[in-house]
Amino acid sequence: MFNIIRFSKIFTVIFLNLHTINRFGHHELTNEKLFIRQLDAGKNEIKNIQQPVDHFDAKETRTWNMTYIQNLEFWKPNGPIYISIGGASSYKTQLNIFKKGFFLYDLAKETNGALFGTEHRYYGKNTPLSNTNTENLKYLNSRQALADVAKLIKHVKSKLKAENSKVVVAGGSTLGNAGNLAAWMRLFYTDIVDAAVSASGPVLAKADFKDFFEIVGENYLKYGTSGCYDKITKMFIRFQTLLSTPEGTKQLKKEEEICDFVNMSMKENQQVFFEFYLDKYILSAYVAPDVTYFEDECEKNFNDTNLESDLFLSKPDYVVRDEQGWCYNFDFFQLFNRKFKDCWLYQQCTEFGAFPSTEAGKHPFTNSLPVEYYYKACKLQFGPEFGKNRVEDGIKATNEMYGGLHPNVTKVVFVNGEFDPWRRLGVTENLSDDAPAFVIAKSGRAELLIHPYMDVDSDELKDARKKVKSLVKKWIGL
Structure with a gap:
């Protein structure tokens, strides 16, 4: 029967995605005040960085303020930098993973790392242009979103005086392409991204x-x-x-x-x-x-x-x-x-x-x-x-640009869940020794990242977290 631990876990996921379940337009998170009260006060800072509307056209000079989350609770000089990439929802749906018991938070604690969360362009309150007409959406695409994350990485490394810090990107969301973007950051920005975790990323366009x-x-x-x-x-x-x-x-x-x-x-x-x-x-x-x-x-x-x-x-x-x-x-x-x-x-x-x-x-x-x-x-x-x-x-x-089911990447781990239909568009077999993939039995979408550690977690999910942590630490030299 439906016990209190299982209800808590389901409620966590629904609460993280009240904004994203609705597919006809985007509204602010329902019951936002209740959500914000769950945060650890003073540890998470909401910041902004100025981004170009178009990263690839020098003639386009307009800019916008991208929102991101910063947590330096465990940071020590030269520690790793973890970037949680946002999906098709506002930054508020990421705030809950910046808490004890969530994968990236605990990984940052174990490695004296800094933790950041990005908001995908067009899905938050701050946006390059309004979504009132189609012409304004021409800057909404994955290449622009990747460039946003790349600029943020350079910005935070400069702010932290952390030029020698390793950078790990991770993505996994119930809606959107956060898992894809994590893998593609290693594909396009190997000079600034050292490892990636792609959770439930449907990398094949179809x-x-x-x-x-x-x-x-x-x-x-x-x-x-x-x-x-x-x-x-x-x-x-x-x-x-x-x-x-x-x-x-x-x-x-x-x-x-x-x-x-x-x-x-x-x-x-x-x-x-x-x-x-x-x-x-x-x-x-x-x-x-x-x-x-x-x-x-x-x-x-x-x-x-x-x-x-x-x-x-x-x-x-x-x-x-x-x-x-x-x-x-x-x-x-x-x-x-x-x-x-x-x-x-x-x-x-x-x-x-x-x-x-x-x-x-x-x-x-x-x-x-x-x-x-x-x-x-x-x-x-x-x-x-x-x-x-x-x-x-x-x-x-899209498939020509990123490689579909065979992206040319290393130091990326692809994780999918058995319950998740999107795994049919994801990497589920090892690409190489340095680009492993596995499907977590009896697991849903992006559970690795967006579910807290709880007693109800399956042995398969617990084992997957250990494997991914071990890979990440190895890839960044810890």
Whole structure:
């Protein structure tokens, strides 16, 4: 059953990612005051560094203030410098890892290191340009983000008078490309980065990520209760059956509290509905602390929505108020045609793809969400030129630049979790002796970095932390 230790671990992950679960635009962290109170006062400093809007065009002279976190609690001269790279969320979602019991914090303590956390451009309060139009987002890409981190490294080494200090970068987040960026920092900046930890980094760009829901389905088939997988299949088949007739559609709208104004005969709106339900299973890859999570989920009523919890925790953009009260808005046009552009979706449409579709593969979710849904979303959000061809061109350029599943790197350790569907886009086999990779059994996304050490941790996770620490220390000469 669901004990207090397991609940604490799940709550930690959800709390770290309240900002990132919502995929339609970016809002500040829910209940921020409660979050900030968890910090160790006086040890973490929030600072800013001036960054170029464009690192690669000397004619572009505009700058912006990048936010970063600094912790010098254990720092001693010439000690190592650890850089935690931020993903697709504000710096606030990183603050909790700057506490006792988290991987990088404890590693800094063991080695007399300095610890820093970066905020990815465009995902925080300070940003190069506003995300109110597509033109402003042209500076949102991985190369610019890598250059931001490189400039920060040079800045802190100068401030600390630490020219001889070794630098270790680490990245792992539930949304975005922090794990990728860590590996790619070693690829492009070997002169200033000595080692890297890439946790759950989907380094391969791919448009139709149909493998995603295969892994989700495997998790429920392998670790769910008896009959759970079939129960999910029947639920999704029932949804499709209801939506195939006017009478069934009317019934579904009533059962699921869908707003009256939403035309559920439109296939795009139906696909929004299915994405909403699929997100419930996507979440399992991020918060499952052990295999009993899937058993607990299977024991619940899969067809039970909760307007109050969805409004507070996971999907406030789906929940609106009409004449009848609170209801779910699954209108494709309204959700994607917004003033503020979704920054992570922009990077998917221009660099990474990784659109989870259900058209093919062995899973219980039927063919409810085609990849074309995402292509339409790209075009509606950013303009008619951001369709399938733009996505595929961006993916090709990304893989050519970074090497896909075979980046030419050393002193990088690639760590993935068994529960994490993104591992299908990650490095899961050793590239060399100095670029090892392993998958942690019974582990979720980026657990190595974003989960605190707790009694509930599996032996596999504990062993992985020891291995990664040993590698990092060896690579920086400790």
